[in-house]
Amino acid sequence: MLKPSLIALLAELTAGHIIPRQTDIDYSRAPPNLSTLANNTLYSTWRPKSHVLPTYGQIGDPCMHYTDPATGLFHVGYLHNSGISGATTDDLVTYTDVNVNSEPSIRAGGINDPVAVFDGSVIEHGINGTPTLLYTSVSYLPIHWSIPYTKGSETQSLAIARDGGRNFTKLAHGPVIPSPPFAVNVTAFRDPFVFQNPQMDSLLEKTNGTYYTIISGGTHGTGPSMFLYAHYGDESDNFQTWEYLGQWWHEATNTTWSDAGWAGRWGFNFEVGNFFALDQAGYNPSGEIFTTFGVEWSYAPVVPQVSGEHDMLWAAGKQSIVNGSLKFEPTMAGRLDAGRSAYAAAGKAVLSSSKASQKSGAPDRFISYVWLTGDYFERVHTPKGQQNWTGSLLLPRELSVGYINVIDNDLAREKASWRVETEHDNGTVTLATMQQVIAREPLAAFKSNTSTVMTQPGCIRSSGGTFEHSPKSKQYMFEASITFPKRSNTTKAGFEILSGPHETTKIYYQFSNESVVIDKSNSSAAASTNDWVLTDPESGKLRLFDIPSANGTEIETLHLNVVVDGGIVEVHVNDRFALSTWVWSWYEDSRNIRFMVEDGEVEFGEITIWEGLVNAWPQRGAE
Numbered sequence: 001m002l003k004p005s006l007i008a009l010l011a012e013l014t015a016g017h018i019i020p021r022q023t024d025i026d027y028s029r030a031p032p033n034l035s036t037l038a039n040n041t042l043y044s045t046w047r048p049k050s051h052v053l054p055t056y057g058q059i060g061d062p063c064m065h066y067t068d069p070a071t072g073l074f075h076v077g078y079l080h081n082s083g084i085s086g087a088t089t090d091d092l093v094t095y096t097d098v099n100v101n102s103e104p105s106i107r108a109g110g111i112n113d114p115v116a117v118f119d120g121s122v123i124e125h126g127i128n129g130t131p132t133l134l135y136t137s138v139s140y141l142p143i144h145w146s147i148p149y150t151k152g153s154e155t156q157s158l159a160i161a162r163d164g165g166r167n168f169t170k171l172a173h174g175p176v177i178p179s180p181p182f183a184v185n186v187t188a189f190r191d192p193f194v195f196q197n198p199q200m201d202s203l204l205e206k207t208n209g210t211y212y213t214i215i216s217g218g219t220h221g222t223g224p225s226m227f228l229y230a231h232y233g234d235e236s237d238n239f240q241t242w243e244y245l246g247q248w249w250h251e252a253t254n255t256t257w258s259d260a261g262w263a264g265r266w267g268f269n270f271e272v273g274n275f276f277a278l279d280q281a282g283y284n285p286s287g288e289i290f291t292t293f294g295v296e297w298s299y300a301p302v303v304p305q306v307s308g309e310h311d312m313l314w315a316a317g318k319q320s321i322v323n324g325s326l327k328f329e330p331t332m333a334g335r336l337d338a339g340r341s342a343y344a345a346a347g348k349a350v351l352s353s354s355k356a357s358q359k360s361g362a363p364d365r366f367i368s369y370v371w372l373t374g375d376y377f378e379r380v381h382t383p384k385g386q387q388n389w390t391g392s393l394l395l396p397r398e399l400s401v402g403y404i405n406v407i408d409n410d411l412a413r414e415k416a417s418w419r420v421e422t423e424h425d426n427g428t429v430t431l432a433t434m435q436q437v438i439a440r441e442p443l444a445a446f447k448s449n450t451s452t453v454m455t456q457p458g459c460i461r462s463s464g465g466t467f468e469h470s471p472k473s474k475q476y477m478f479e480a481s482i483t484f485p486k487r488s489n490t491t492k493a494g495f496e497i498l499s500g501p502h503e504t505t506k507i508y509y510q511f512s513n514e515s516v517v518i519d520k521s522n523s524s525a526a527a528s529t530n531d532w533v534l535t536d537p538e539s540g541k542l543r544l545f546d547i548p549s550a551n552g553t554e555i556e557t558l559h560l561n562v563v564v565d566g567g568i569v570e571v572h573v574n575d576r577f578a579l580s581t582w583v584w585s586w587y588e589d590s591r592n593i594r595f596m597v598e599d600g601e602v603e604f605g606e607i608t609i610w611e612g613l614v615n616a617w618p619q620r621g622a623e
């Protein structure tokens with residue numbers, strides 16, 4: 001945050017380029033209409049320091065992640081500037097742009113992709129052992145599930161990494177998957193995700209180690225789908241030939257896994273489908289099959305090309321051969337992030353041999369980066385020139401299978417974001433779900449790389465109250481726990497953050513609809529003069545189970561991990577829930593953390609705050 005009334009010309013060294021930034025903003029007074037300010041004046045106001053985003057400009061879907069076999073460095077990619085840009089990391093904490101000013105490594109404008117480059121994924125040991133990108137090459141726009149599909153709009157093409165990934169060079173031939181399956185009237189056909197899977201090999205009677213890709217989309221009138229292809233032929237084919245194996249997964253139009261809202265809706269069209277297998281430790285090719293995917297839908301009536309709703313979901317399930325083709329059937333599904341701006345997650349298997357994992361001693365993992373769109377899918381008009389960046393990726397997450405032993409009652413028995421793994425003869429069941437936590441390296445770095453550690457003693461409370469020590473900045477993480485003595489439908493308990501005389505943001509749990517809520521109604525004084533500052537609440541469903549205790553039964557404790565990084569707020573709960581959003585807190589003095597309890601009495605455990613986080617971009621200079 002900049003000092004109030006400071007008129008400064010910040011000379012900033014960014015990869016060799018001087019970026020002058022004039023700042024002339026008083027954060028102790030009510031904000032004006034921010035779109036009337038000079039360009040670049042809001043660059044630092046809400047910019048996160050520990051997250052992945054380009055030097056300037058707009059970030060789109062994460063994609064094209066890979067570990068380079070030649071260096072062991074992990075590459076994180078994202079759509080940017082009509083192409084895909086990337087950064088490398090050897091610790092998942094700090095990143096280095098592969099190109100100056102985060103310029104793309106591949107750009108639209110070739111014969112296969114005259115109009116756009118959409119998401120792609122990387123075969124790490126690809127052509128001649130070189131990382132090889134399979135990506136969606138676009139020839140016609142618009143494309144949207146609510147309008148007829150223009151033939152030839154989306155094809156899948158190859159490009160090869162050169163120069164350490166600074167350039168992905170397109171191969172001088174046509175698309176390797178030149179059209180959607182024969183006579184299928186698709187809603188979309190994009191975002192190929194390449195993987196290997198021994199269970200698929202055996203069910204399909206393919207050679208061990210066969211490469212597969214799923215391509216996301218759907219069919220007009222019948223619903224969303226993931227189309228499955230297998231690489232056909234041996235290494236000498238150089239990934240030129242792909243055999244269509246049918247719709248690996250299909251759901252009926254605008255249906256849902258759970259009317260109670262545990263898993264959004266399947267919608268009209270799938271996007272960004274990822275395929276991977278997990279066990280309790282992390283990535284395991286022989287483990288349980290998972291997919292993460294985005295869905296597009298809308299409230300009726302459908303307004304062409306205005307897809308109101310997006311859900312970022314996960315599902316786990318079983319594969320079997322039905323009528324000769326391989327089908328996926330979910331056994332549980334949920335939201336990867338319940339935030340309305342959280343979407344288009346892309347993950348990658350990061351093996352223990354990857355440099356970051358060697359440093360931290362991590363096993364094979366599946367690591368996913370979720371996108372947090374900065375302009376709500378282009379539906380609000382943010383002051384783009386003033387901020388000079390839009391959107392960010394969220395912190396990397398480790399996904400695995402999580403287990404919890406709970407009392408066997410109605411709460412455990414529901415078609416939801418968990419499934420019953422084992423029934424015991426003592427009145428309990430073990431549930432399985434998808435575990436998701438902030439990757440261990442950034443989590444550890446936020447804790448170790450600061451001398452500003454504050455603790456707030458635990459207490460039993462029935463009302464609010466300000467912490468003894470609150471952060472001095474808007475960059476910190478805190479961990480807290482709340483135990484509820486009973487399930488009262490009127491109790492709300494949690495915290496207020498970024499709180500001051502003018503603004504406050506409430507994060508709380510309530511039993512009435514079993515949800516974690518971020519109340520943004522009073523988060524930003526900018527809302528009254530800027531209609532792009534959304535004030536409606538964010539929420540997502542989380543069930544606190546009954547668990548065995550010394551006395552019989554107690555309600556599972558709520559464990560919160562909250563990261564505030566400039567305008568980003570990530571709320572991670574009980575290793576299985578995440579809710580992320582933008583909070584455009586304006587005032588300099590909106591920094592306090594407060595307890596929040598309404599109508600009830602709850603027990604807070606000791607709270608620890610680590611202030612400062614970590615500068616993820618040391619090579620870009622101070623931001």
Ligand SMILES: *[C@@H]1O[C@H](CO)[C@@H](O)[C@H](O)[C@H]1NC(C)=O
Nearest residue numbers: 083104105106107167168169
């Ligand atoms: C990558 O290299 C090729 C071949 O030199 C060049 O045509 C292309 O423009 C480069 N791509 C980018 C994004 O710089």
Ligand SMILES: *[C@@H]1O[C@H](CO)[C@@H](O)[C@H](O)[C@H]1NC(C)=O
Nearest residue numbers: 146147148149185186220221
């Ligand atoms: C494909 O679906 C669109 C949208 O429903 C429809 O307008 C079009 O006629 C269909 N095309 C074919 C060949 O069935």
Ligand SMILES: *[C@@H]1O[C@H](CO)[C@@H](O)[C@H](O)[C@H]1NC(C)=O
Nearest residue numbers: 198201202206207208209286
């Ligand atoms: C393929 O892998 C499976 C499981 O690892 C193994 O049982 C099988 O023998 C392998 N088949 C071949 C042809 O290598």
Ligand SMILES: *[C@@H]1O[C@H](CO)[C@@H](O)[C@H](O)[C@H]1NC(C)=O
Nearest residue numbers: 254265297298299300301302
């Ligand atoms: C999709 O389903 C939801 C929930 O029933 C409904 O509100 C919505 O109108 C449906 N969308 C369309 C376009 O029919």
Ligand SMILES: *[C@@H]1O[C@H](CO)[C@@H](O)[C@H](O)[C@H]1NC(C)=O
Nearest residue numbers: 320321322323324325326327
């Ligand atoms: C298998 O195919 C037959 C013939 O097309 C069809 O009647 C049947 O419903 C299919 N079975 C399943 C499980 O999809």
Ligand SMILES: *[C@@H]1O[C@H](CO)[C@@H](O)[C@H](O)[C@H]1NC(C)=O
Nearest residue numbers: 038039040383384385386388
């Ligand atoms: C500010 O940035 C916008 C692009 O966001 C540009 O169109 C405009 O010309 C810039 N204004 C000035 C004064 O540089």
Ligand SMILES: *[C@@H]1O[C@H](CO)[C@@H](O)[C@H](O)[C@H]1NC(C)=O
Nearest residue numbers: 018019039040056384385388
């Ligand atoms: C954003 O920053 C870049 C790098 O300094 C600059 O070239 C560009 O003009 C800026 N954009 C706007 C809209 O000010």
Ligand SMILES: *[C@@H]1O[C@H](CO)[C@@H](O)[C@H](O)[C@H]1NC(C)=O
Nearest residue numbers: 405424425426427428548549
């Ligand atoms: C119930 O049995 C399971 C399986 O043996 C065990 O893991 C769990 O701790 C038991 N719970 C209680 C409350 O005894």
Ligand SMILES: *[C@@H]1O[C@H](CO)[C@@H](O)[C@H](O)[C@H]1NC(C)=O
Nearest residue numbers: 487488489490511512513514
């Ligand atoms: C709380 O509200 C839910 C949903 O309205 C209802 O099903 C439940 O019975 C209520 N519980 C209590 C204790 O009133």
Ligand SMILES: *[C@@H]1O[C@H](CO)[C@@H](O)[C@H](O)[C@H]1NC(C)=O
Nearest residue numbers: 033034035036528529530531
């Ligand atoms: C803020 O200013 C912009 C640009 O002048 C204008 O388009 C917008 O309507 C204004 N917003 C409000 C809420 O007045």
Ligand SMILES: *[C@@H]1O[C@H](CO)[C@@H](O)[C@H](O)[C@H]1NC(C)=O
Nearest residue numbers: 548549550551552553554555
């Ligand atoms: C067990 O229940 C008794 C009586 O209700 C209570 O005093 C005690 O604190 C409880 N112990 C635990 C560990 O919950």
Ligand SMILES: *[C@@H]1O[C@H](CO)[C@@H](O)[C@H](O)[C@H]1NC(C)=O
Nearest residue numbers: 093094445449614615616618
């Ligand atoms: C940790 O903090 C120090 C300043 O206290 C800084 O110099 C160092 O670069 C930080 N480490 C990382 C990984 O950012």
